[in-house]
Amino acid sequence: MATIIGGLTTSHIPAIGNAIARNNQNEPYWKTFFEGYPPVREWLGDHKPDVAIVIYNDHGLNFFLDKMPTFAIGAAHEYHNADEGWGLPTMDPFQGDAAMSWHIIEQMINDEFDITSCQEILVDHGFTVPMQLFWPDRGADMPRAIPISANTVQHPIPTMKRCLDFGKSLGRAIESWPEDIKVVILGTGGLSHQLDGERAGHINKKFDQMCMEKIVTAPEELTKIGRHELIREAGSQGSEFIMWMMMRGALSPNVNLLHQNYTIPISNTGAGTMILENIN
Amino acid sequence: MSTEFNHHPEIPGTTLFDGRMAMKGYALNKMCFSFNTEQAREEYKADPEAYFEKFGLNEEQKQACRDKDVLAMIAVGGNVYYLAKFTGMFGLNMQDIGAQQTGMSVEDFKEKLVRAGD
Numbered sequence: 001m002a003t004i005i006g007g008l009t010t011s012h013i014p015a016i017g018n019a020i021a022r023n024n025q026n027e028p029y030w031k032t033f034f035e036g037y038p039p040v041r042e043w044l045g046d047h048k049p050d051v052a053i054v055i056y057n058d059h060g061l062n063f064f065l066d067k068m069p070t071f072a073i074g075a076a077h078e079y080h081n082a083d084e085g086w087g088l089p090t091m092d093p094f095q096g097d098a099a100m101s102w103h104i105i106e107q108m109i110n111d112e113f114d115i116t117s118c119q120e121i122l123v124d125h126g127f128t129v130p131m132q133l134f135w136p137d138r139g140a141d142m143p144r145a146i147p148i149s150a151n152t153v154q155h156p157i158p159t160m161k162r163c164l165d166f167g168k169s170l171g172r173a174i175e176s177w178p179e180d181i182k183v184v185i186l187g188t189g190g191l192s193h194q195l196d197g198e199r200a201g202h203i204n205k206k207f208d209q210m211c212m213e214k215i216v217t218a219p220e221e222l223t224k225i226g227r228h229e230l231i232r233e234a235g236s237q238g239s240e241f242i243m244w245m246m247m248r249g250a251l252s253p254n255v256n257l258l259h260q261n262y263t264i265p266i267s268n269t270g271a272g273t274m275i276l277e278n279i280n
Numbered sequence: 281m282s283t284e285f286n287h288h289p290e291i292p293g294t295t296l297f298d299g300r301m302a303m304k305g306y307a308l309n310k311m312c313f314s315f316n317t318e319q320a321r322e323e324y325k326a327d328p329e330a331y332f333e334k335f336g337l338n339e340e341q342k343q344a345c346r347d348k349d350v351l352a353m354i355a356v357g358g359n360v361y362y363l364a365k366f367t368g369m370f371g372l373n374m375q376d377i378g379a380q381q382t383g384m385s386v387e388d389f390k391e392k393l394v395r396a397g398d
Contacts, residue, residue, distance in 0.1 A: 086368025199293030264397035
């Protein structure tokens with residue numbers, strides 16, 4: 001049976017992709033942020049997951065307001081990146097695992113999560129930046145990927161509780177997959193940031209630190225945070241924290257925190273990088 | 281139920297992009313979504329006014345785009361993820377538009393963010 005080895009968190013903002021493209025990793029501004037990643041790569045190198053479930057939000061590359069799924073799961077053999085309009089280099093395609101995707105879709109819909117299945121879905125920086133951070137060499141160890149996109153573009157977005165429950169159902173679906181493979185779950189995005197409005201540049205260190213603590217020890221407590229409270233505290237795009245909740249739900253109730261790094265700011269954002277190891 | 285019913289409490293300096301705003305800004309956001317392709321960006325640059333017409337922008341939306349005024353674009357229904365594709369055509373990144381929206385210089389805006397980490 002498939003085993004979930006743990007979950008990883010990371011910011012996925014385009015500025016990171018630009019910093020990588022320009023080779024700015026060692027500049028003083030970026031150094032603290034990028035120093036958070038070698039321990040994650042070492043852990044991935046030790047465990048070599050076969051599949052990565054990449055939970056992110058589309059930012060207007062694949063989905064438009066004509067049809068906006070709350071939860072969409074990729075069910076393709078490979079996933080293509082494309083021009084997002086503002087100059088980030090386009091990445092080569094990523095290998096998928098369509099059979100496992102359909103298993104997850106079958107199981108989760110049976111579990112009453114009504115998923116939008118996508119045989120074609122362009123993956124944007126929300127997906128590609130974490131893949132670049134965790135598997136920069138794209139070597140033989142790079143896992144097959146299954147993208148899961150949550151709506152954070154248009155309100156109403158799903159509640160924190162729904163996202164944690166989504167993760168629990170996802171975890172059960174993965175663990176019922178008959179192949180003996182190892183799976184890692186990526187919760188991407190966040191932490192606090194706001195790009196739009198007179199409050200642009202809002203960032204909240206205290207709230208971010210509370211979220212990084214509770215996501216390990218007490219994710220159920222975080223479900224008490226309402227969506228407006230989340231935006232008031234974390235900023236409009238701080239709503240991306242819901243993807244961390246989806247990741248966390250798929251893990252065991254208790255997890256080992258193996259590594260964490262918090263950098264504030266990178267561009268307009270508080271960035272949290274963590275390894276949560278499953279206790280199987 | 282009226283489409284103007286407000287489901288969301290106010291958060292200062294923040295426009296929640298909900299169904300009301302998504303309806304209001306549909307044409308503007310659809311135009312911005314098109315800028316994912318180089319061909320669309322070239323077509324816009326060659327004749328912005330014709331491109332506004334192609335997507336059915338209203339006069340307020342056109343003027344906000346002519347002015348490259350992000351707060352005005354949000355007020356007429358723009359969503360920041362789509363607007364980023366518009367502002368990106370003019371070489372403006374998120375810190376540039378953050379500075380513009382808060383009436384600060386880009387340096388002061390960046391400094392404000394750094395101070396938030398103290």
